[in-house]
Amino acid sequence: MSQAPIRYTYQGEGISGFDPLAGPHAPSALVALYRSMLRIRRIEEEIERRYREDQMKTPIHLVLGQEATAVGCAAALRETDLVYTSHRTHGAYLAKGGDLKAMLCEMHCRANGCVGSRGGSMHLVDKSVGMAGTSAIVGGAVPIAAGAALAAQLKGEDRVVVVFLGDATTEEGVTSETLNFAALKRIPIVFFCENNFYSVQSPLATRQPARDIRRWAEAHQVPAVCVDGMNVLAVYEATSAAVARGRAGGGPTFIEAPVYRYRAHGGSGDDSASGYRAESERQAWESVDPVVMFGQYLTASGAVDDAAAGEMERAIAGEIADAFAFALASPNPVEQDLYRHVYAD
Amino acid sequence: MPWDEGLVNSLVYDQPDPAEGRVVSYGKAINEALGLALQHDPSVFVLGQGVDDPSAMFGTTRGLQEQFGARRVFDTPLSEEAMMGVSTGAAMNGMRPVYMHNRPDFILLAFNQLVTHAAKFHFMDNGQTTVPLVVWAAIGRGWGSGAQHSQAIHGLLLGVPGLKIVMPSTPHDAKGLLLSAILDNNPVCVFEHRWLMKKDGIVPEGFYRVPIGKAVCRRPGRDLTIVGASHAIELASQAAVQLAKDGIDAEIIDLRTIKPLDEAAILESLHKTGRILVVDTAWMMGGVCAEIGCLVAERGFADLKAPVARVGLPDVPTPAGYTLEQFYYPDAARIASAAVTLMRYGQTARPLPAHSR
Numbered sequence: 001m002s003q004a005p006i007r008y009t010y011q012g013e014g015i016s017g018f019d020p021l022a023g024p025h026a027p028s029a030l031v032a033l034y035r036s037m038l039r040i041r042r043i044e045e046e047i048e049r050r051y052r053e054d055q056m057k058t059p060i061h062l063v064l065g066q067e068a069t070a071v072g073c074a075a076a077l078r079e080t081d082l083v084y085t086s087h088r089t090h091g092a093y094l095a096k097g098g099d100l101k102a103m104l105c106e107m108h109c110r111a112n113g114c115v116g117s118r119g120g121s122m123h124l125v126d127k128s129v130g131m132a133g134t135s136a137i138v139g140g141a142v143p144i145a146a147g148a149a150l151a152a153q154l155k156g157e158d159r160v161v162v163v164f165l166g167d168a169t170t171e172e173g174v175t176s177e178t179l180n181f182a183a184l185k186r187i188p189i190v191f192f193c194e195n196n197f198y199s200v201q202s203p204l205a206t207r208q209p210a211r212d213i214r215r216w217a218e219a220h221q222v223p224a225v226c227v228d229g230m231n232v233l234a235v236y237e238a239t240s241a242a243v244a245r246g247r248a249g250g251g252p253t254f255i256e257a258p259v260y261r262y263r264a265h266g267g268s269g270d271d272s273a274s275g276y277r278a279e280s281e282r283q284a285w286e287s288v289d290p291v292v293m294f295g296q297y298l299t300a301s302g303a304v305d306d307a308a309a310g311e312m313e314r315a316i317a318g319e320i321a322d323a324f325a326f327a328l329a330s331p332n333p334v335e336q337d338l339y340r341h342v343y344a345d
Numbered sequence: 346m347p348w349d350e351g352l353v354n355s356l357v358y359d360q361p362d363p364a365e366g367r368v369v370s371y372g373k374a375i376n377e378a379l380g381l382a383l384q385h386d387p388s389v390f391v392l393g394q395g396v397d398d399p400s401a402m403f404g405t406t407r408g409l410q411e412q413f414g415a416r417r418v419f420d421t422p423l424s425e426e427a428m429m430g431v432s433t434g435a436a437m438n439g440m441r442p443v444y445m446h447n448r449p450d451f452i453l454l455a456f457n458q459l460v461t462h463a464a465k466f467h468f469m470d471n472g473q474t475t476v477p478l479v480v481w482a483a484i485g486r487g488w489g490s491g492a493q494h495s496q497a498i499h500g501l502l503l504g505v506p507g508l509k510i511v512m513p514s515t516p517h518d519a520k521g522l523l524l525s526a527i528l529d530n531n532p533v534c535v536f537e538h539r540w541l542m543k544k545d546g547i548v549p550e551g552f553y554r555v556p557i558g559k560a561v562c563r564r565p566g567r568d569l570t571i572v573g574a575s576h577a578i579e580l581a582s583q584a585a586v587q588l589a590k591d592g593i594d595a596e597i598i599d600l601r602t603i604k605p606l607d608e609a610a611i612l613e614s615l616h617k618t619g620r621i622l623v624v625d626t627a628w629m630m631g632g633v634c635a636e637i638g639c640l641v642a643e644r645g646f647a648d649l650k651a652p653v654a655r656v657g658l659p660d661v662p663t664p665a666g667y668t669l670e671q672f673y674y675p676d677a678a679r680i681a682s683a684a685v686t687l688m689r690y691g692q693t694a695r696p697l698p699a700h701s702r
Contacts, residue, residue: 082438116471125470133437133466133474140462143427147434147442154390154416154440174457177427184422341472342506344530 006205008197008281011258012228014288020233020297027303033075033232034298037067037291039316040094046320047090047107048268055328056107058120063091065262068290069194070095072235073162076243082132084145085164087122089134092164097129100319104327111333116340132161138199139165139172142191146178149187149246160246162190162239168199170213179220179254188246190239191222191254194229200265201276217254229257230290260285349488358544358579369548371541374520375405379443381552382527383413386441389527390417392428393445393481402447403483403542429455429480433463433532436478441527448490449482449498449536463532464507475530479523483537484575484626486674491665497658499536500625500632503604509533509557510604514578516546518601521555529557538576538626560607562614566596569687570614571680572637573624574600581624583677588684595684603633611637612645619650620687624680629657651690656683 020030044064051060063070070091074083077096085092093103099114106113107121115125122136132148135141145163152159169175170193182189193213197204217224223245227238235257242253262282264271272279298304304312361368369377382389391409393402397420401407410418421428429452432442446452452459459480466474485495499510509531513519519537526533563578564585571581578599585595598614600607615621621641623634634655641653656675664673 084434114471115469115473118469118471123469125473127470127473133434133470135462137457137461140430140457143430143458144434144437144462146427147431147436147440148438149434150431151435151438151440154435155388174424174426174430177422177424178430180422181424181427181431341468343509344467344472344475344477 004210006210008203008277010230010260010285010288012230012288014293021301021303025233030233031298031304033071033236034291034294034304035312036071036075036095037232037294038312040067040070040091041291042313042316043094043100043320044090046324048263050324051268056121057109058107059266060107060121060268061088061090061266062263062268063088065285065289066091066194066196066229066259068232068294069192069229069235069257069259072232073192073239075236076239077130077160077162079130080159081243082130082145082148082159082161083164084132084141084148084161085134086138086141086166086169087134087136088166089122089124093124093126093131096126096131098124098126098131100323101326102126104323105330108327108330109332110327110330111337112330116337117333139169139174141165142169142172142175143178146182146187146189149182149189150185153185153187158247160188160190160243162192164192164194166199167193167195167197167204167213168207169193170216171207176220179217179222179252182252183221186249186251188249189252190242190246191217191252192239193254193256195256195258196261197258198261198265198277201271201274203277213256214254217256222252222254224254224256226256226258229259230285230288230293232290232294262286352488353540353543356540356543361545361547366547367550368545369516371516371519371537371544371546372404374516374546374548375523375537376407376409377548378520378523378527379406379409380412382441382443382524383409383417385552386527388439389441389443390435391443391445392419392421392432393447394421394423395447396420396445402445403539406445425451425454426458429458430462432478433458433466433476436463436476436532437466437474441477441479443479443481443527446480446482448494449484450493450496452480452482452498459532460502460505464505467531468507476532477530478532479526479535480532481523481535481537483539483542485539486576486626487540487670489665489667492662495663497536497627499534499603500627502534503632503636507532508604509602510536511557511602512536512575513555513601514541514575514599516544516548518555520548521553522557522601524552525554525557528554533557536575540576541579544579555601558602558605558607560598560600560602560610562610563597563599564595566594566618568594568618569620569622569684570596570598570611570618571622571624571684572598572600572611572614574603574633575626577624577626580675580677580680584680584684587677587681591685593684593688600633606636606640608640608644611640615641615645616648619648621645621649621653622680622683622687623653623655623657624675625655625657627658628660629655630660632657651687654683654687656680
């Protein structure tokens with residue numbers, strides 16, 4: 001069986017024929033999706049801008065270009081549903097409702113960070129809103145999320161668990177093991193694979209044979225779909241269907257969403273110029289930018305006018321400025337803090 | 346009967362006095378602990394390869410699935426890392442899993458989840474999450490399974506913050522420590538020894554706990570302290586009987602928990618005897634022997650009348666063959682010999698007792 005070579009280009013349909021307002025969604029809900037994406041975009045841009053000042057002594061993994069997956073997915077969840085992620089946490093944390101000030105305090109290594117300066121950017125957790133856990137080991141969060149889903153099933157709770165993973169996570173043995181277990185036990189979990197084609201600087205073609213990741217998931221008896229990761233509404237609808245299946249006892253779903261990481265794997269700036277990928281490749285993806293594309297649609301359709309768009313930007317900028325100021329004014333941990341919470345009582 | 350079963354059946358233990366109470370085997374005591382935990386706490390569940398098979402994990406899980414159902418007592422896919430992660434995730438979300446392995450070697454496949462995840466989350470998320478997970482495994486020995494089915498891995502885990510490790514030596518402690526482990530809000534590794542499974546002892550009925558982190562004196566003595574856990578205590582007890590005949594009065598400290606270590610109990614006994622011999626079922630390099638040796642050098646130096654001595658496994662993988670095993674595993678005679686050497690430190694030579702090598 002021959003398989004087409006891996007393509008690193010956008011395969012979606014952009015906004016041609018794209019008319020969400022004609023669908024069942026209230027305009028206010030669509031504007032909320034846009035605002036949530038825009039907010040993450042602006043927060044990430046500000047983190048990147050300030051990162052060079054060296055006040056945030058934490059390894060960052062920016063989600064610029066991947067806002068639609070976090071927002072579309074989280075919008076399909078209840079607060080009581082749980083999200084687990086990899087090291088690339090910012091988008092999911094913010095979309096799920098994690099507190100911005102606590103996030104920035106964490107990134108500034110402050111005592112009142114969301115995890116008390118024990119985690120940094122890779123370990124943003126806010127259990128009060130269901131941002132339940134992260135792992136900086138590729139694949140590490142996958143079985144843990146399955147355990148959370150098993151707990152929900154055993155306790156008879158009406159709860160679905162989502163775990164964000166990347167294309168490289170499908171190469172980890174534990175991910176195969178977990179899909180097998182999830183299908184076996186029909187646990188309420190959604191495996192949300194953001195395929196951004198690169199693991200650090202290793203392209204997909206050096207790591208996997210040309211294959212359809214959906215088929216790989218389906219081989220574990222987990223129903224799988226592929227959805228345009230640059231289209232927030234498509235992500236929302238695919239996740240909603242998966243979550244409904246989980247809630248109804250139908251078991252796991254695997255969602256593949258091709259996206260593009262505009263920046264380097266870690267740190268600020270793009271490292272495409274180093275040669276592992278073409279800058280033109282990034283530029284092509286930026287032409288179907290999830291935030292811009294959705295914003296243009298809402299503006300063109302009149303759901304958001306210029307005044308509203310300006311007010312949205314101002315409010316977000318104000319919130320970000322306040323949160324950074326709060327973080328920079330927050331206290332550092334003290335030595336006794338180091339020894340807290342090694343063991344639970 | 347397979348020869349290894351015959352070997353375990355041939356082990357001779359002191360018979361407990363039934364007048365003191367109910368006599369139960371070590372394996373049955375574990376079975377009782379699991380049953381009580383499942384009965385009293387709906388958040389407890391038991392999983393592991395073969396927990397529902399006819400051999401029932403040395404009998405420790407016998408009847409549990411029939412009594413509590415396949416949702417709460419279930420066999421697993423051969424996916425150690427995922428199942429350790431699933432257990433961890435369930436523990437982080439209100440459950441109390443008991444994940445059982447009949448060979449500790451297979452836990453090595455799950456070290457990523459145990460060491461890098463389960464042991465860390467409570468710290469990493471600043472106390473927002475607890476991980477009340479029990480990882481149970483039986484150390485094999487002396488039945489020909491060699492380098493990959495017999496490893497005592499507790500030494501590897503000693504340096505992992507966030508974990509607790511218990512190693513009971515008696516049926517009483519096997520039940521009480523397992524109940525404590527299940528009720529503990531941290532990941533607890535429970536390492537049993539296969540050669541103890543058929544040992545009988547006095548075991549209270551119903552629920553009780555043996556505290557984690559507390560050692561116990563099994564035999565008071567004046568001349569030296571022998572400290573260890575699990576099956577090493579059985580060997581030390583046999584050695585102490587022999588030593589007593591030679592006029593050496595050994596005190597035996599059963600650690601019961603090796604992490605956190607009951608440092609006070611070790612140092613207090615050393616203060617009394619002035620000599621210490623550490624015994625372990627695992628390698629001497631980097632494990633319990635090394636840690637206690639360092640502890641007494643750091644904090645008990647003034648009490649030492651002789652250098653620390655240790656009896657454990659040499660820095661060699663476990664051989665499979667019967668004869669090589671005899672050279673490899675310490676026995677009571679080797680412990681007694683080490684004790685005699687310790688007692689003779691600084692003295693002029695005198696004849697060794699006949700049982701020493």
